[in-house]
Amino acid sequence: MRQTILPILISLALTGTAAAQCGGSFSSFVSGLKAEAQAKGHSKATVDAFFRTAAQDSRTLRADRAQGVFKMPFTEFARRVISQNRMDNGRRNAERFDAVFDQAEARFGVQRGVLLALWALETDYGAVQGDFNTLNSLVTLAHDCRRPELFRPQVFAALELYEAGDFDPARTTGAWAGEIGMVQMLPEDILTKGIDGDGDGHVYLKTSAPDALLSGSNMLSGLGWRKGEPWLQEVSVPDTLNWAETGLTHRKSGRDWARMGVTPRWGEIQSGLKAALILPQGRKGPAFLAYPNFDVFFEWNQSFVYVTTAAYFATRLSGAPVFDAGAPEPGLNDAQMKQLQTRLQARGHDVGKIDGILGARTRAAVQAEQQRLGLPADAWPTAALLSKL
Structure with a gap:
């Protein structure tokens, strides 16, 4: 479900090397990857074994071009993905892995509702992790000249995981964009933020919930998560509000929003924190205060509707009520x-x-x-x- 633009360590500038080494003959491209891998110090035998099954995947390219789900309005998208079954499974998993969630919050400050929401939306708590061969997807997307600066380094990160015994080029599968495991992390993220949560000496995000949850927490922490702070809060707003002051680029203290007549539907407004007032479907639809931690969700996924849904779902799993949908004006097709x-x-x-x-x-x-x-x-x-x- 995650959007094409993915979290952590994304270079905004296309490097000359990446630009020169994408496209063209796929077999020649793979030969170039192998030569670069050896130049980085990997043995020829290891490199040959790693790339032996690498193949171009047209299904990956089709998935990359088709992301229509993010065109849905917030209320429709949220109702589709936040089912009662996911709520119930969230509560069960919160109890089952209670000690792991406690550890994640103690070490990284990431609340369990946030981890549960991402776990649910990414893979339905590990049940649907994707059936794309990860190496093939990464090599295909690195060869495609749209974003080689993102995907080419992931190929070499996967090679390092392979050398550590944590990646099988022929059998490791995941999402079409190369993310692996229950919370969908790219190989480079696993290398830098992966945690062996169950103590078996490996980081297996596909089969180990403790590994996945602690690794995801570490990643969110590295992206700037502020320990113990809220992320999103549903509010009611007065009809007389100056709507031009809403949106992610306009931030005021919670105290100022309260003075303007904004009231919480759940919890208390954090008067000392800066927050943006977001209206996913305009002034007649749901309204939320987005605190600084809300921005971290955009490092995970850059779709506004996905981020708002994930953040709202995290509040539901933390005890918040169902949002007030209001009566928004019809949007555009x-x-x-x-x-x-x-x-x-x-x-x-x-x-x-x-x-x-x-x-x-x-x-x-x-x-x-x-x-x-x-x-x-x-x-x-x-x-x-x-x-x-």
Whole structure:
């Protein structure tokens, strides 16, 4: 389920080496990988054995191009993925691995609800980890010239895992983008953040829940998780709020939001913490205060709807009630969203790729145009806005 842009150690600049060594003949590309691996100090026998079964995977490329699930609005996506069965299994797993969750919180400050939510959404608590051959997916995506700077290093990280006895080139499987295990981590993440939670001398994220949960906690900690702090809180907002002050780029103290009439639906507003007021479906839909830890979810996945759902699910697993869906105005369909992005781009806004996905940059552009046109600036695109543009 995770989006293409994946967590940790992602270089934003395409290196000259990676740019020069993607595309072309696949067999020649693999030969180049093998030569580079030997230049890094790996033996020829090890390199030959590691790459022996490597093959291009067209299914990986098709999955990379098809991520329509992130075009759903928040309420629809959340209702689809947060089932009663996942809630019940979350409670059972919280009890079963109680000591592991206690250890994760003591060592890394990551609350169990957060780990349970990611575990559930990534692999349904380990039940659905993906059937893509990991090496083939990584080599295929490294060969594809869209993001070689991300995937090429993962191939060599997998080689190091292979040398440690923690990776089988022919049999290790996972998600289409190369993530492995119950919480879906890339090989480089496993190398740098993997923890042997069950004491067997290996980091097996596919079969060991203690390994997966502690490794995931370590990774979140490394991404900036703030120990013991909240991440998301559902709130009610007054109709008179200045909507232009909402969104991830506008942050105020919890005390200031309370003074503006924002009230919690669960728990207490953290008056001393900065928070953004986010409206996933505009001023008439659900509303949340997003605290600094919310940003860490974007290091895990860059889809706004996924991140908001995961963070909200974590609050549900921590005791929060079902969100108040409200009565949001109808959004745009895929064709309309692409038309909107095209018009926003024509007005000089950076919306990224014209993909029909209401991401952070498109939301910011929508809010700016709503302000310019005198509409409620809640960053939720409607047919009325599209018409005015």
